[in-house]
Amino acid sequence: MTVLPKWFYDEFQQSGVDFEDTAQVEAYDRNQRSSNEQAEQELIEGLGICAGHTVVDLGTGTGTFAIQACKAGARVHAVDVSQTMLAYARKKALAANAENIEFHHAGFLTYEHRGEPVDFMVTKAALHHLPDFWKMVGLLRMASMLKAGGVLYLRDAVFSFNASEYRSRIDAWIDRMAKPAGEGFTLSDFETHVREEYSTFGWIIEGMLTRAGFEIEQANYLTPEYAQYVCRKRKTKTDSQG
Numbered sequence: 001m002t003v004l005p006k007w008f009y010d011e012f013q014q015s016g017v018d019f020e021d022t023a024q025v026e027a028y029d030r031n032q033r034s035s036n037e038q039a040e041q042e043l044i045e046g047l048g049i050c051a052g053h054t055v056v057d058l059g060t061g062t063g064t065f066a067i068q069a070c071k072a073g074a075r076v077h078a079v080d081v082s083q084t085m086l087a088y089a090r091k092k093a094l095a096a097n098a099e100n101i102e103f104h105h106a107g108f109l110t111y112e113h114r115g116e117p118v119d120f121m122v123t124k125a126a127l128h129h130l131p132d133f134w135k136m137v138g139l140l141r142m143a144s145m146l147k148a149g150g151v152l153y154l155r156d157a158v159f160s161f162n163a164s165e166y167r168s169r170i171d172a173w174i175d176r177m178a179k180p181a182g183e184g185f186t187l188s189d190f191e192t193h194v195r196e197e198y199s200t201f202g203w204i205i206e207g208m209l210t211r212a213g214f215e216i217e218q219a220n221y222l223t224p225e226y227a228q229y230v231c232r233k234r235k236t237k238t239d240s241q242g
Ligand SMILES: C[S@@+](CC[C@H](N)C(=O)[O-])C[C@H]1O[C@@H](n2cnc3c(N)ncnc32)[C@H](O)[C@@H]1O
Pocket: 011, 012, 019, 032, 035, 058, 059, 060, 061, 062, 063, 079, 080, 081, 082, 085, 106, 107, 108, 109, 123, 124, 125, 126, 129, 130
């Protein structure tokens, strides 16, 4: 096992929502509408994931994507820093007869991939748990695990509004999205996200992706607060200078 320096970020320390709490994990699985089976199947098809591919799902959460990727025939490594999430995802995978998934208790900064470089790295709604410096470290590590020409799919809460409007834009986002308790993500969930997690601007994410060695093939700003990127690992040497 690699010995990490004392200054290294502790990614196992929960930031924002406590995903070691079983009630939070169950609520997350209920509320996460963009991560339903059909949406994941469409994503898998769109990315071209199929039998013979190896996929790493970083921040797998309750495993919906990993299970569908496995059903599409891929060999899947599902990685998460939360033992509670992993236990939940394992149970779901068992119930779905999705056997070709290896679960790993690790994260963006600590997952060590053994074996050949992989075809796809996927990370949804998870990278924002790291501060920006460490997002960059995570992206460099993801690039290092991918084969040349391999694909990174990144989806997250990413801001694309004008930074000077942050106050009204965040208020408007929360007003639009927050649901009463029991019906979806609540006011308090969104407040916690903005206050304690590390969503950042699209221009920062794009700069990081490029410097980590990716060609951005698609950057879709789905709303002013969510984005998805399809990127390909460049065949040439990574330019990781700041
Ligand atoms: C909001 S959930 C998203 C889960 C899933 N990807 C989805 O789309 O539904 C965020 C997940 O990221 C995990 N996470 C937080 N920090 C992480 C890190 N540094 N490395 C990997 N996963 C992390 C959390 O434990 C949680 O399971």
